[in-house]
Amino acid sequence: VGGITLTAQADNTGGTDSKGASVNDLLVFDQDDFTEKTESIADASGTEHSVTYRFYKARNYVTNPSDSDHQTLVVSVPVKIDGTAVDASNAPIVLANAVGAYMPTSVAEATGVGQAKLEMTGMGGAMPSGMPPGGTGGGMAGGTGAINGMVNLAKPALVAGYVVVEPGTRGRSLTDSSGSYYGTAPAVIVDLKAAVRYIRASKGRIPGNVERIVSTGTSAGGASSALLGASGDSEIYEPYLREAGAADASDAIFATGAWCPITDLEHADGAYEWNWGTLPTQTTGKTVDQSVSKELRSQFAEYQAGLKLRGLKGSGFGKITARNYTDYLLEHYLRPSATKYLAALSASERETYLARNTFITWKNNRATFTWEGYLAHVAQRKKTQPAFDAFDLSAGENNEFGKGTTKARHFTAYSAKNDTTGLSSKRVDSDIPEKLKLMNPMFHLLEERNPNRSKHWWVRLGTSDTDTALTVAANLAMAVDNLGDDVDHAYYWDKGHATNEDPGDFIKWVAKVTG
Numbered sequence: 001v002g003g004i005t006l007t008a009q010a011d012n013t014g015g016t017d018s019k020g021a022s023v024n025d026l027l028v029f030d031q032d033d034f035t036e037k038t039e040s041i042a043d044a045s046g047t048e049h050s051v052t053y054r055f056y057k058a059r060n061y062v063t064n065p066s067d068s069d070h071q072t073l074v075v076s077v078p079v080k081i082d083g084t085a086v087d088a089s090n091a092p093i094v095l096a097n098a099v100g101a102y103m104p105t106s107v108a109e110a111t112g113v114g115q116a117k118l119e120m121t122g123m124g125g126a127m128p129s130g131m132p133p134g135g136t137g138g139g140m141a142g143g144t145g146a147i148n149g150m151v152n153l154a155k156p157a158l159v160a161g162y163v164v165v166e167p168g169t170r171g172r173s174l175t176d177s178s179g180s181y182y183g184t185a186p187a188v189i190v191d192l193k194a195a196v197r198y199i200r201a202s203k204g205r206i207p208g209n210v211e212r213i214v215s216t217g218t219s220a221g222g223a224s225s226a227l228l229g230a231s232g233d234s235e236i237y238e239p240y241l242r243e244a245g246a247a248d249a250s251d252a253i254f255a256t257g258a259w260c261p262i263t264d265l266e267h268a269d270g271a272y273e274w275n276w277g278t279l280p281t282q283t284t285g286k287t288v289d290q291s292v293s294k295e296l297r298s299q300f301a302e303y304q305a306g307l308k309l310r311g312l313k314g315s316g317f318g319k320i321t322a323r324n325y326t327d328y329l330l331e332h333y334l335r336p337s338a339t340k341y342l343a344a345l346s347a348s349e350r351e352t353y354l355a356r357n358t359f360i361t362w363k364n365n366r367a368t369f370t371w372e373g374y375l376a377h378v379a380q381r382k383k384t385q386p387a388f389d390a391f392d393l394s395a396g397e398n399n400e401f402g403k404g405t406t407k408a409r410h411f412t413a414y415s416a417k418n419d420t421t422g423l424s425s426k427r428v429d430s431d432i433p434e435k436l437k438l439m440n441p442m443f444h445l446l447e448e449r450n451p452n453r454s455k456h457w458w459v460r461l462g463t464s465d466t467d468t469a470l471t472v473a474a475n476l477a478m479a480v481d482n483l484g485d486d487v488d489h490a491y492y493w494d495k496g497h498a499t500n501e502d503p504g505d506f507i508k509w510v511a512k513v514t515g
C-alpha cells in the first residue's frame with residue numbers, strides 16, 4: 001500500500017523468520033531514505049521559523065502488519081532552524097499520536113511533519129455518545145491536525161529541535177474482507193508499542209536518544225499515551241506484539257503527555273454519574289434517569305474507596321474517596337485554575353467575567369466557589385447514560401470492545417445486565433476482563449506497580465470537558481504520584497474537550513525532564 005513493501009516476511013516466532021533472519025534485521029530503518037525539506041513552521045507560541053528537516057516517509061514498524069497502511073510511521077529530524085545547524089543525534093524523541101475516538105490514524109500519505117490523519121469515516125452509529133458529527137464544538141474532526149482545537153504537537157516539537165515520530169495506528173472502525181473488526185482493543189496500544197520497539201531497535205539509525213522517548217496524545221490518544229507510559233515492557237502484550245512481528249526491543253518510554261485522557265473505561269460510567277449525573281444532557285436538555293445514576297454513583301464510591309489513592313504531594317489531602325473528592329477537585333484544581341484564569345485578565349475583563357459568573361467570589365486575588373456553583377456553570381453533560389457502556393451498545397467504546405464480526409459489545413457487568421439490544425447473555429464475554437487490563441493504565445500502575453513505567457507525567461484537562469469525569473485524569477495523576485513519579489497536572493479553566501492551552505510549557509517541560 002502506498003508503495004510500502006517489506007523485503008521479507010517473518011513468521012515471527014522467537015524473533016526470527018523461517019530462514020533465521022531476526023525480526024530486527026527485517027525492520028532496519030533506512031537512514032538514507034529521506035527527503036530534505038525546508039518549511040516555515042510555527043513554534044508553540046505561534047511564531048514562525050524556517051525549519052530544514054529530514055522527512056522519512058511512511059514505513060512499516062512491524063514485519064507482519066494486519067494492515068500495512070496503518071501500521072506505519074514517519075520520522076522528522078531537524079537539521080537547521082532559522083539558519084542555525086541543529087544536532088538532533090541525542091535529542092528527545094517525541095512520539096506524537098493523532099488518535100481520537102479510538103478510530104484509526106494514518107501517515108501513509110504524509111509528505112511532511114504534522115500530517116497524520118485521524119480517520120473518522122465509518123463510525124456509523126457507534127460514535128462516542130453525544131459526540132457531534134463533523135467535529136464541531138470541541139468534538140472530533142477528520143483530516144490533518146486530527147482534533148479540533150488541539151495543537152498539533154509534532155510541529156512545535158520539531159521546531160524545538162526534537163526528533164518527531166508520528167505513528168499510524170489501527171482503530172475500531174476497520175474491518176477485513178470477511179467483515180471482522182481487527183482494529184478494536186487492544187490494537188491501538190499494540191501498534192504504539194510496536195512503534196516504540198521499532199524506534200528502540202533503530203538506535204543509532206533513527207537520530208535521537210531512544211532512552212528519551214516522550215509520548216503525546218489527546219482524548220482517546222491521551223488514554224493511549226497514558227497506557228503506553230504505564231505499561232512499559234508489560235508481558236501481557238507479548239502475544240500480540242509477536243503476532244504483529246514487532247521488533248525485539250523494549251517498549252518502555254521515558255515521559256508521558258496525556259491531554260483529557262478518556263481512560264479507565266470500565267469505571268468511567270460510575271465516575272461520570274458521580275460527576276455530572278445531575279446535569280441535563282446536551283442532546284435532549286433533559287436530566288437522565290436518576291435511579292440509574294444513583295446505582296452507577298454508588299459503584300464509583302466503592303471503586304474509589306478501593307483504589308486507596310492519596311491526594312497529590314503538596315495538596316494536603318490524604319485518602320481520596322467519593323466523599324471528599326469534590327473538595328479535592330475544588331481546592332487542588334478548580335479554584336486554582338479559575339484563579340489563574342482571572343488573574344491573567346485585565347481588571348475590567350475580570351469585572352465583566354465576575355458579573356456574568358456570580359457563583360465565583362473573588363477576594364484577595366483568589367477565586368472561590370462551591371461544587372454546586374461550578375456544576376451549574378458547566379450546565380450540561382455531553383453524554384447520555386451510561387456514558388461509555390451504553391445499554392443499547394451505541395457508544396464508541398462498545399465498538400472499541402468489538403470482536404470478530406461483532407461490532408459492539410458490553411464491557412461492564414452493569415450494562416451487560418441492563419442490555420436493551422436483546423442479547424441472550426446478560427454477562428460480558430469471557431475475554432473482556434483481559435481486554436480491559438490491556439487497555440487500562442490503572443491496572444499497570446495500581447495492580448502491577450510496573451517498574452518499567454514512564455516516571456514523568458504531564459496531564460491536562462479542561463474544566464468544562466464533560467466527555468468523561470474529572471476524576472479520571474485526577475486518579476491517573478494520583479496513581480503515578482503515589483508511586484513516586486514526577487507529575488505536572490493542571491486543569492484549564494472554562495475549556496472544553498481536547499484543548500491544549502500551554503503547548504509551550506509542555507515543550508519546555510520535555511527539555512527539563514529529558515535534560
Ligand code: DHB
Pocket residue numbers: 099100101102128129131139140218219220221262396397467468498
Ligand atoms: C474521545 C471522546 C470521547 O467522548 C470518547 O468517549 C472517546 C474518545 C476522543 O475525543 O478521542
